[in-house]
Amino acid sequence: WNAGIFIWKTGSIIQALETHLPNLASSFSEISKQYNTPHEHQAINSMYASCENISVDYGIMEKESNVKVVPGQFGWSDLGSWNSLWDFKQKDRNGNVIDANALTYKLENSIVFGSPEKLIVIEGLENYLVADFD
Structure with a gap:
């Protein structure tokens, strides 16, 4: 291998x-x-x-x-999945990996990826992947 x-x-x-x-x-x-x-x-x-x-x-x-x-x-490290990326990246106090222009409320243990030009607003999610790209 x-x-x-x-x-x-x-x-x-x-x-x-x-x-x-x-x-x-x-x-x-x-x-x-x-x-x-x-x-x-x-x-x-x-x-x-x-x-x-x-x-x-x-x-x-x-x-x-x-x-x-x-x-x-x-x-x-092989970052071949969202889970391995989540393991690798720094998380906020609620266990989220956020690489986006995002406003969050009650978001826990989730990944948010998006363009810096577009605002993503999230409320009340747990264990989700949110990815927004054109």
């Missing part, structure tokens, strides 16, 4: 892509002139739908021989 944290030299990952995922490497190469320009985001979005749906683990790491594993202790 790995945490999915990879560090590469640019040349190494490009070579691995060309070797193990040549179609993906070709797609990146075709839009390379758009990198670091105002058109980069649009170029990546337009080619994304045509890319093979494969993870780095399956597409490269399982096939590549030029790999080193280094143990590390750096406080990493």
Whole structure:
């Protein structure tokens, strides 16, 4: 098992892509002139739908021989669920995690996420997730 944290030299990952995922490497190469320009985001979005749906683990790491594993202790945690995020984040005196522009009354043990531009008003909830994003 790995945490999915990879560090590469640019040349190494490009070579691995060309070797193990040549179609993906070709797609990146075709839009390379758009990198670091105002058109980069649009170029990546337009080619994304045509890319093979494969993870780095399956597409490269399982096939590549030029790999080193280094143990590390750096406080990493998998925040793959709302519960793990709730465990990780600081809570207010009522046990709430609030990352939003919010007014609350009688809110307990809940998570509130939202845009800072929009006010969220909550009354009388316990053990809820409130998420508001456009």
